[in-house]
Amino acid sequence: MPAAFLTTPRPPRRPCAPLLAPALALLMSMLVPGSGAAADAAPAGDAPAASPVAIAIHGGAGTISREAMTPEREARIRAALTEAARAGHAVLREGGTALDAVTAAITLLEDAPEFNAGRGAVLTSEGRVEMDASLMTGHDLEAGAVAGVRGIRHPILAARAVLEDSPHVMLVGRGAEDWARRAGLEFKDDDWFITPFRSEQLERLRSAEAGAARQDEAPWYSTVGAVALDAHGNLAAGTSTGGMSNKRFGRVGDSPIIGAGTYADNASCAVSATGHGEFFIRHVVAYRICAGMTLAGQGLAESADAVVNGLLTEVGGDGGVIALDARGRIAMPFNTPGMYRARIGVDGRLDVAIYGDE
Numbered sequence: 493m494p495a496a497f498l499t500t501p502r503p504p505r506r507p508c509a510p511l512l513a514p515a516l517a518l519l520m521s522m523l524v525p526g527s528g529a530a531a532d533a534a535p536a537g538d539a540p541a542a543s544p545v546a547i548a549i550h551g552g553a554g555t556i557s558r559e560a561m562t563p564e565r566e567a568r569i570r571a572a573l574t575e576a577a578r579a580g581h582a583v584l585r586e587g588g589t590a591l592d593a594v595t596a597a598i599t600l601l602e603d604a605p606e607f608n609a610g611r612g613a614v615l616t617s618e619g620r621v622e623m624d625a626s627l628m629t630g631h632d633l634e635a636g637a638v639a640g641v642r643g644i645r646h647p648i649l650a651a652r653a654v655l656e657d658s659p660h661v662m663l664v665g666r667g668a669e670d671w672a673r674r675a676g677l678e679f680k681d682d683d684w685f686i687t688p689f690r691s692e693q694l695e696r697l698r699s700a701e702a703g704a705a706r707q708d709e710a711p712w713y714s715t716v717g718a719v720a721l722d723a724h725g726n727l728a729a730g731t732s733t734g735g736m737s738n739k740r741f742g743r744v745g746d747s748p749i750i751g752a753g754t755y756a757d758n759a760s761c762a763v764s765a766t767g768h769g770e771f772f773i774r775h776v777v778a779y780r781i782c783a784g785m786t787l788a789g790q791g792l793a794e795s796a797d798a799v800v801n802g803l804l805t806e807v808g809g810d811g812g813v814i815a816l817d818a819r820g821r822i823a824m825p826f827n828t829p830g831m832y833r834a835r836i837g838v839d840g841r842l843d844v845a846i847y848g849d850e
C-alpha cells in the first residue's frame with residue numbers, strides 16, 4: 493500500500509514484548525491446571541506447539557436442530573469448521589501471528605457457502621449482499637473494520653487492509669470498497685455471493701412479512717469468527733458477516749463494531765460474537781466480557797457466561813461468543829439451541845460441535 497494513502501499519521505504501536513510474552517505464557521501453562529500441553533491427546537496434524545497456542549472459531553449461533561439438518565449439510569459444515577480451525581492452527585504452530593491465524597481461518601469460512609459471510613451471505617430486503625467485517629490485535633489494540641461493503645470476496649481482508657494500511661479503524665460502503673480495490677483485493681459479481689439457500693430464505697421472510705405465511709423462519713445467525721493466541725503470547729479476534737437476512741439496506745450489525753462483535757486485548761481476552769446484532773451493540777458484548785476480567789476480576793468462562801447466559805438472555809438477545817484468554821483458555825457460551833464451533837486448545841486437540849448437547 494503506497495504511503496500516499498496515509499492521510500494522517502498513525503499513532504505509534506505499543507510494543508508486544510516478544511521475548512517476555514512466550515516465556516510468561518509457558519510459565520502460565522505450567523501453573524494453570526488443564527492448560528498444559530498433553531501430547532498424547534493430539535491427533536495427527538494438530539501437535540502442540542512449543543509455546544501454548546490456541547484457536548477457536550464459530551460459524552454462527554441459532555436455532556440449529558438435528559431435525560432441520562440433513563446429514564450432507566452437517567457433514568459439509570463440520571468439514572468446513574475442521575479445515576478452518578486446522579488452517580489457523582497450522583499458522584500458529586509455525587510461529588505465525590494470531591492475526592494471520594484468524595485471517596486464515598476466516599477467509600476459508602467466507603468461501604464456504606454454508607455460512608453467512610462472503611459467498612453464501614444473507615440478503616438484504618432488496619435481495620442484495622452487504623457485508624461487514626472486523627479484526628483486532630490484542631498486543632496493541634489496533635483494529636480495522638469495514639461495513640456495508642459489496643463485491644469484496646473476502647471482507648476480512650478488507651478489514652485487515654484498514655487495520656494495517658489506513659490511519660482509520662472503520663470504513664463503510666464505497667470508501668471501504670475503494671480501499672479494498674487499492675489494496676488489490678479480489679472482487680466478484682453480486683451473483684457469485686448469492687446461493688439458492690439464501691434466496692429461498694429471503695422469499696420465506698418476505699412472505700411472512702406480507703402475512704402470506706407463518707413467521708416460522710427460525711433465527712439463525714451464521715456469521716463467522718475466530719480468536720487466536722500465538723506463540724508470542726498475543727491475541728487477535730475477527731468476525732465477518734452478511735448481517736441479518738431481510739435486513740434493511742444500510743443496516744449495520746455488531747460484527748464490524750469494535751467492542752460489540754469483536755474485541756481483543758492481551759490483558760484480558762479475545763472475543764468474536766454471533767447473534768442478534770442490535771442487542772450485542774447495545775450491551776457492548778465483546779468488550780464487556782473482557783472488562784469482566786480486567787475490571788471485575790472474573791475468569792474468562794465466568795465473564796463470558798455472565799454476559800451471554802445472564803445479561804443477553806434476560807434482555808432477549810439471542811446468540812453466542814467464542815472467547816480465548818492469554819493463557820489459552822477457551823469459552824464458547826451460547827443461549828441458542830446450537831452454535832457452529834470448533835477449537836484447537838493448548839493441548840492440540842481438535843473439537844468440532846454444532847448442537848447444544850455436544
Ligand code: ASP
Nearest residue numbers: 713715735745766767769
Ligand atoms: N451478529 C450478526 C448481525 O447482527 C448476525 C450473525 O451473527 O449472524 O449482523
